[in-house]
Amino acid sequence: EAGVAQSPRYKIIEKRQSVAFWCNPISGHATLYWYQQILGQGPKLLIQFQNNGVVDDSQLPKDRFSAERLKGVDSTLKIQPAKLEDSAVYLCASTSPVFSEAFFGQGTRLTVV
Amino acid sequence: LAKTTQPISMDSYEGQEVNITCSHNNIATNDYITWYQQFPSQGPRFIIQGYKTKVTNEVASLFIPADRKSSTLSLPRVSLSDTAVYYCLVGGQAAGNKLTFGGGTRVLVKP
Numbered sequence: 001e002a003g004v005a006q007s008p009r010y011k012i013i014e015k016r017q018s019v020a021f022w023c024n025p026i027s028g029h030a031t032l033y034w035y036q037q038i039l040g041q042g043p044k045l046l047i048q049f050q051n052n053g054v055v056d057d058s059q060l061p062k063d064r065f066s067a068e069r070l071k072g073v074d075s076t077l078k079i080q081p082a083k084l085e086d087s088a089v090y091l092c093a094s095t096s097p098v099f100s101e102a103f104f105g106q107g108t109r110l111t112v113v
Numbered sequence: 114l115a116k117t118t119q120p121i122s123m124d125s126y127e128g129q130e131v132n133i134t135c136s137h138n139n140i141a142t143n144d145y146i147t148w149y150q151q152f153p154s155q156g157p158r159f160i161i162q163g164y165k166t167k168v169t170n171e172v173a174s175l176f177i178p179a180d181r182k183s184s185t186l187s188l189p190r191v192s193l194s195d196t197a198v199y200y201c202l203v204g205g206q207a208a209g210n211k212l213t214f215g216g217g218t219r220v221l222v223k224p
Contacts, residue, residue, distance in 0.1 A: 106156055
C-alpha cells in the first residue's frame with residue numbers, strides 16, 4: 001500500500017514570497033490533515049478535511065494560509081506571503097474511513113529567509 | 114478535547130524497559146488513548162491504541178488504569194533505534210476525529 005506522498009521535500013524562499021505544498025493521501029482515505037511542526041515542538045493542526053469539506057480550520061492563519069481539496073483526494077496548502085516564523089515542517093496525514101490511525105507523509109521542510 | 118501531560122524527556126540505556134506516563138484527567142467516556150512515535154525528519158507513526166486495561170502489540174504495551182485518567186506506554190528492551198519523540202493523544206476512535214498533539218516525550222536511548 002502506497003503511503004502519504006508529499007512534495008516538495010524541501011523548500012527555501014524569501015519572506016513575502018509565496019509557496020505551495022502538495023499532498024496525496026492513501027487511496028480511499030476520506031480524512032486529510034495538514035500540520036505545522038516547528039522545531040522542537042509537537043505537530044500543530046492547521047486544517048482537517050473530510051472528503052472535500054473543511055471540518056476544522058480554527059488554527060489556520062487565514063490571512064496568509066489557504067488549503068483546498070477540490071476533488072476529495074489530493075490537497076494543496078499555500079502560504080502567501082510567507083513570514084520568517086512560517087519556517088517549519090509541514091506534515092500531511094490521512095485516516096481511513098473506518099479507523100482513526102493516522103498515516104503521515106515525510107513532510108515538507110520550509111525555510112523562510 | 115482532553116488535554117494530555119507527559120514528561121518532556123527521558124533517558125534510558127539499551128536493553129532497559131522504558132515507561133512513559135501520560136496524564137489525561139479530563140478524558141471523556143468515549144475517548145481512546147493513542148500513542149505515536151516520531152523519528153527525526155519523519156512524520157509521526159502510530160504505535161498503539163487502547164481504551165482500558167492493557168493492550169499489547171509487537172512494538173509496545175499500553176497500560177490504562179480503571180479510572181483512565183492516565184496511561185503508560187511501555188517499550189520493552191529498548192535499542193538505540195527507539196530514540197524518538199513519543200506523543201500521547203486522547204480522542205475518539207472513529208475515523209475523522211481531530212488529532213491533537215502535545216509536546217511529546219523525547220526518549221534518548223544510550224549505549
